[in-house]
Amino acid sequence: MNMERQQPQIQDEHAVRVSRLFSGIVNWYDFLNRLLSLGLDQGWRKCLADLVFPAASEAGGKKVLDLAAGTLDVALALRHRYPGVKVLAMDFCPPMLVRGQNKIVGENTGKVLLSAADARFLPLPDGSVDGITMAFGIRNIAPRSAAFAEMLRVLVPGGRACILEFGTGRNRIWLGVYNFYLRYILPLIGRLSGDPEAYKYLARTIMEFPDADSLSAEMHAAGFARVYHIPLCSGIVCIHLAEKA
Ligand SMILES: C[S@@+](CC[C@H](N)C(=O)[O-])C[C@H]1O[C@@H](n2cnc3c(N)ncnc32)[C@H](O)[C@@H]1O
Numbered sequence: 001m002n003m004e005r006q007q008p009q010i011q012d013e014h015a016v017r018v019s020r021l022f023s024g025i026v027n028w029y030d031f032l033n034r035l036l037s038l039g040l041d042q043g044w045r046k047c048l049a050d051l052v053f054p055a056a057s058e059a060g061g062k063k064v065l066d067l068a069a070g071t072l073d074v075a076l077a078l079r080h081r082y083p084g085v086k087v088l089a090m091d092f093c094p095p096m097l098v099r100g101q102n103k104i105v106g107e108n109t110g111k112v113l114l115s116a117a118d119a120r121f122l123p124l125p126d127g128s129v130d131g132i133t134m135a136f137g138i139r140n141i142a143p144r145s146a147a148f149a150e151m152l153r154v155l156v157p158g159g160r161a162c163i164l165e166f167g168t169g170r171n172r173i174w175l176g177v178y179n180f181y182l183r184y185i186l187p188l189i190g191r192l193s194g195d196p197e198a199y200k201y202l203a204r205t206i207m208e209f210p211d212a213d214s215l216s217a218e219m220h221a222a223g224f225a226r227v228y229h230i231p232l233c234s235g236i237v238c239i240h241l242a243e244k245a
Pocket of ligand 1: 015018019022045067068069070071072073074090091092093096117118119120134135136137140141142
């Protein structure tokens with residue numbers, strides 16, 4: 001993968017900051033994901049992958065675009081669920097993709113194509129992918145509407161966009177235990193990464209994220225049809241599903 005030739009155009013301060021933030025925590029990212037989610041995060045990604053196509057038998061030869069692909073855990077979950085698919089994994093932070101590249105071995109070799117790209121400016125033709133996934137990416141993107149418009153543009157009609165994201169931290173989940181965790185425990189453990197500010201930022205983006213109904217309304221307003229969401233773990237995370245008509 002020639003990351004230099006594929007450097008995405010990062011055009012605003014927020015995006016530059018987010019990309020730098022993930023470059024700074026890349027070595028700790030997977031370890032802290034497992035630790036901070038108490039080992040639940042891979043199961044959530046598996047649920048996300050399960051929802052892209054109605055049946056594994058329908059997925060042979062299809063292309064799935066994984067946006068904000070990070071260290072490629074969703075790409076691998078997709079390949080595991082649908083052995084016939086090719087995955088196009090895009091992220092605007094090349095060090096995250098490079099870190100994940102070591103995981104692409106065996107029968108996944110050659111089936112996951114990596115590309116440095118901003119979800120708001122996809123280097124893909126209209127109607128060129130059969131499904132889209134994005135895990136824990138959308139809350140970092142501003143404006144979200146730009147990413148939704150690009151998802152709709154590159155999806156084939158009938159294709160599904162599946163977005164996994166934390167629920168808003170404004171709901172009291174498990175009598176407020178989750179909110180306490182977000183405010184105090186997550187930034188504390190995040191100090192392990194050597195960049196406590198990064199994990200404070202992550203906690204803040206979760207707390208400020210819109211609730212599931214509001215996000216569904218945004219996706220509907222962006223032009224998606226059949227928008228709905230499925231909460232997991234009492235709404236700690238939520239999978240948002242939407243189709244292109
Ligand atoms: C929390 S990580 C999620 C990574 C991976 N999907 C996972 O499940 O672990 C968020 C990722 O989104 C990427 N990202 C944020 N904004 C983006 C954008 N506008 N375009 C592409 N990638 C973006 C970051 O670089 C980072 O790798």
